[in-house]
Amino acid sequence: MDFEAVIGLEIHVELNCATKMFCDCPNRPGDAPNTHICPTCLWFPGAVPRLSRQALEKAALLCLGLEAELQPVSAFDQKVYYYPDLPKGYQLSQAHLPLSRGGGIEIPGEDGQTRRLRIHHIHMEEDVAKLVHEMEGRLPISLVDFNRAGAPLVEIVTEPDFRTACEAMEFLKALRTRVRYVGASECSMENGTMRVDANISVRPAGSDRMNTKVEVKNMNSIRHVGDAIAHEIARQSAAVQAGEAVILHTRLWDPDKKATVPMRAKFEGPCVPDPVVPVIALSAEWIADLRGRLPEMPAVRAERFMACYELNGEEAAFLSAEPEVAGYFEALITEGVAPRMAMHWLSTQLMPAVRERETALDACPVTPARLGGLLKMLARDEINAKAAREVLGLLFDEDGSPEAIVRRRGFGQVSDTAALEQLIDTVLAAQPAAVADFRSGQGKAMGFLIGQAMQASGGKANPKVIREMLAKKLAADSIESP
Amino acid sequence: MEELFVHRPAEATASGNGPLHGMKVALQPNCSVAGWPADAGSDALADFKALEDATIAGRLRQAGAVLCGTTRMSEFGFGLHGSRAGEAVRQGAADAELVLDLMGESRLAALRASVFGFKPSYGRLSRLGIIGLIPSMECAGLVTADLEVIAKILDAVAGADEMDFSMPAEPAADPEDGPIDPSRLTIGVIAEALQGLDDDAQAGFRQTLAAIRETGATLLDLSFPEFSLFPLAHQVVGAVEASSCAGRYDSVRYGRRAPGAKNWNEMYLRSRGAAFGPLVKSYLFQGAYFQFERYGAFEAACRIRSRLVARMDRLAAQVDVLALPAVDLAGSGNAASLGDTYARFGATLFANVTGQPALVLPPCPGTGGAGLQLTAARGGDGRLLALGRHLFNGRGGKA
Known part of the structure; x- marks a missing residue:
């Protein structure tokens, strides 16, 4: 029997707000344990939660970035569960009246058609404390770090629109790009600012039944999400094939075993409206104002890049995927660099160099102005490409303009024909065999002769000028020869 | 006779010299005063000491009132069983008492003591630092033998608190306090x-x-x-709210941990089970029943509550x-x-x-x-x- 998977995602994104969601403690979960705590985020008796305006704004901006519809009225509920990472016994979350409904992302489908994957709703909630399990000698001990308790989160709940692991991965990449664009979160699965749970069920291909689902957690990269979904589809298909029933439960992805393992029965009770946090009413003006602060989103930007800079779809998508890259690219254009040259150098030279040095594009010393200066010298034939690559490396380590570095290091390209004349004569005299090859119609001998001339110049000669002069000389000599 | 106050500060002096100068105000141990025991009458909070002043306690002190101690209260102020609310005023040990009012406790305590009892409008007093059970219904009430004292205290402690967003930023305008014909x-x-x-x-x-x-x-x-639906709306909505909200009183970081648990999950569950007294426990069970088994009835009770509020407003x-x-x-x-x-x-x-x-x-x-x-x-x-x-x-x- 052929099976088809039905997959929905629940994605938690930790907002990069300055403070926690309901108090003024710094939102820095990674700091030394229990340094950012107060009666409110410890939920001591008598504490009153105060919703952070910034958390509401960032969450709402994220909703708009995902084309979701902000609700005029939303409210917090108490999601009751007992666990030591939540000693107050309930999590403040929005169950009945979420911040937004609808929304979606278009991804390139495997058949080349775009496919829209829909979002059911997006709600805000507070993060819980972090549990640390250690051994004290032979005694296992468990510690609770409240730095993360009350950190601002949004949860994006999709429709069960996904059919393959690949679609889920494409969706997550596009979602990450958009969330980064609106500046709401770093959105990294590796550092835990994006956490993904996948709900997966299988059914005979072509059926429209919704079967019992299994929730899979604990994936810490987008690739792991893909692996876990693929594994779970195979596991459930085999189970159904063997006549076993799928029961509602939660499984953990084990990246070492490359398998999902059962964790617990899934339990969810109804949420009760929280009687303390005021209901959130968003006015049309507030929403319009927020929409005005929405940056140009990646899909729109990619289209503009294609139209304005004559880039193809793949190039435009690449450049617009990260707001930093897109911004850098446009800054190079503003510096006067030709779009194609900017695209080429950014993708094949600068970004690998940034990665190699483990820095970030917006933090690296090679500013668009400095790289722009270098590329303009290249365009004016004042240096050649090889020298430009070397200067790029130096721009990371040395202060000063690219012009100064070229001058100081003597990378200036020799385009002066008088100076090159003698050099070419010497090369031609030293390589009679190659000259003869060229004359007998073997064009590739030209490349060899250019290489020899470049080497003789110590790499400083302008290869274009060399080629022109060689061509002229060889043609002239061939006419002169009997 | 048992001492009326369960806690008396070593030195009960006022810090301010304002309109309440010298007025003696007794509290219950659900109103936070930094450093004072604040168990709200429950074993779940045994030995918990408040970390900071409740907004209203701080305002009382700033206005010159003397916080003279806390008197015994029922568990979380729910009902008057075991409570001595009203006695401090009746005995002349205090000019006023703050008594948590979840269903009328401050008013019946006043009646019992043949004095005045007043429950302010919801949202009139800050909730910060007030430990209770039914957040949407409870409020600090006032018990006093002198009506003027109520107005004076209200003037000193009511009003917006930037630490409590659940209060209206601008309190609803009080109808004009003109002469009465x-x-x-x-x-x-x-x-x-x-x-x-x-x-x-x-x-x-x-x-x-x-x-x-x-x-x-x-x-x-x-x-x-x-009118006869008020008790039903109160009980269903109140029990569900209490059941969910009382989760915060974990009896682990304070209170009394139950011994003998095999792991920390069990320790949390046992401690909660042991912490609450029989009346509150049956209330929480009832709330949990509506929350998990009869959620529709809870929603119906919420709708009935809205209708009752609207009808009362019209009257x-x-x-x-x-x-x-x-x-x-x-x-x-x-x-x-x-x-x-x-x-x-x-x-x-x-x-x-x-x-x-x-x-x-x-x-x-x-x-x-x-x-x-x-x-x-x-x-x-x-x-x-x-x-x-x-x-x-x-x-x-x-x-």
């Missing part, structure tokens, strides 16, 4: 509010109304057919003030079952459901123990107190 005063009487009173109390209340009519005021009979808008009986409907004996507890507060809990202010005047002699309870629209606290003063003086200031 007795001949133009209309007082509404809700007929259904008299149901459930015994004959003596009914007769006593009618006698009180007759005295009011003699001051020149007009009595207007009003009908509120759904309050027709008159200057509404007059209802204030009766302690305690049955015989000291039973503290859920049913008995709710029955006892049948005359007062409406104001916790609606959030409106309510003032209980001490009963006149020979009124069968039925005091006069005045109430107005939410936010009309100042006018209500002024009218209460007028009516009390009108009957010759007799208690």
